[in-house]
Amino acid sequence: MTDKVLSKKDWVDTLKTIRNSYRIFVPVREGDFHNFRPLEDETIPNFDFSNTRLSPKSIVYPQSERIFECLNDPESPEKGILKEAEKDYPPQAVIGIRPCDAQAFQIVKKNFDNPEYRDPWWVQRFESAILVGLGCNAPCPTCFCCSVGGGPFKEDFLDVLLYDLGDRYFAKGLTEKGRVFISKTKGGAPADEKALKEAKTLSAAAQDKVTAKIPSGRLGEKAVPALFNAPFWEEVAFSCINCGTCTFLCPTCWCFDIQDEIYGKQVDRIRNWDTCMSPLFTLEGSGHNPREKKFQRVRQRFMHKLKYYVDRFKNGVQCSGCGRCVRYCPVNIDIRRVAGLMNEYKNE
């Protein structure tokens, strides 16, 4: 039995010592919100957050990543020969990740790690990561994890789950990796009955608080052309300003663009997050753009998440219910409402 109860102070202290074994990422307060940052000497972890503004997806899948490089030197025999950019994949631990964001990695994994295709960088970084989750004592009104197969204390996608018991954490090991992580922490005491009971109460209370839902049960049975040609897209898209807030904040949006950048003799091939909201995303070399209109791009985002993914992977929707897009869309396009329109749509 490795499950432990640690005071909050011991927990932060032990994170600093455990840095010898893992590269640690913690939530850090940055002005009005939190983001995950590497734990350095001067970093002050702050676990007093509902969720981080940016999802932790960048820890596994950076917004900009050098994937290949070559020389643009006419003298060099190596000129123009692409080589994979060197990287290391040290064990890393994401501390305080919410269960929804952990589930998001499993949703994205279907795309980056499947029998047909394995993305070497995503896979290696994901496999080197330990997800130490923090259960949500107070889910937000915009959270709908419970209707997409998750929950505020969902254990399935994590290696360790932390229960915030006020002045202490109860750390529950869920996988072998997670149990090894807990065994490396210092201080604390083995979990007792009292802690287990408190944890159970917290989890049940939180579950009841997640009342928002995304209607998705009937998406699978709809015909793609029917939904694609449904009459509501223009109306849904009207207010959209086509910014990338929803896609960049989303823990499950995975699309990218590849760019070559030259600086002197150095050529870098860089993979950057891209967003289907941008017309450039589909602009073809000929000048033709199959998604020239705003409503086509908005439709793509919802069809991808709520229909194409559903049909292709049989793994539910491509959404873990974190609610970031709902909270931060500057014009309040609400995926819950759009899912409702799609789910209820009858092609007559």
Add this chain to the structure above:
Amino acid sequence: MMREHTERIRETAKRLLKDGKVDVFIGYRKGSVPMINEPVSISDPEKTGLLHWDSNCGLNLCNYLTKRTDRIGIIANGCNSRNIVTHIIENQIKRDQLYIVGIPCTGMIDLKAIKRAVKFREIHDVEEKDGRFIVKGDGFEETFEKSDFLQKNCATCLHRNPVIYDELLGDKVPEQKGMETFRDVKKIESMAGDDKWGFFNRLISSCIRCYACRNACPLCYCSTCFVDEAQPQWVGKSTDSTDTMTFHILRAFHCAGRCTDCGACERACPMGINVRQFTKKLNKDALELFSWEAGLDEGQRPPMDVYKTDDYNDFIR
């Protein structure tokens, strides 16, 4: 006041649509989350009950006018009306296509400031009444004076009443006087070069290049923005700080003499970047060098796109 406005907007929109004066009416509807309303376009007079007005209508509706060919009814407060004027001057819409329903404005609420004031506790509902608003959340209820929580651009706004309209809902509000609009800009101007550079670099350090600021801006209607240009490609697409800074600085300069300081850019930014620090400096320059404030006069082109043979500056004659 807010409720009255909402009722009047609904009645007006219904009348305009029923009488066939406009094909669509563009306004706001109440958002699904507190303090963010959704721009909405209505063509069915029976659906005008969706329309709503309160102090959370911060996204500039002028965005939705660009190059439309139909007849449009639109709500416009001070800054929105100034952007409509700019749109007309810049040939993005014709005056006779528009039926402008003016709303004297007392400013929008700074939702970020409210979140700070309630110590980031989750807000479930905000109710507005008589210049105050009540913020409700799990186990708390707090009342604030709206005037203490205005968006920064609204707090120093000098044009609260629409400058152009076909119909005005309600009485004009008194304009604010003697505001120190450019205090923050002056502070930056007084910095040494390196400090300024440091300031702007820190300002954009969290930028994720989502372009919410650009896309929320009614001035940014270029069919292809310079950052999206592929042949040739002017700007890199990674999060390299040089590219990010290039975007912000060039965008600001493209708005010089055109920006009405409506605040939509700052409101839209998911990373809380005070992007107005770029545009405000240029607004100050336009005012000091050309006595120019954008969008006040349909008959006058902005200083950056006029040439006069009798210009008082030698260098340009």
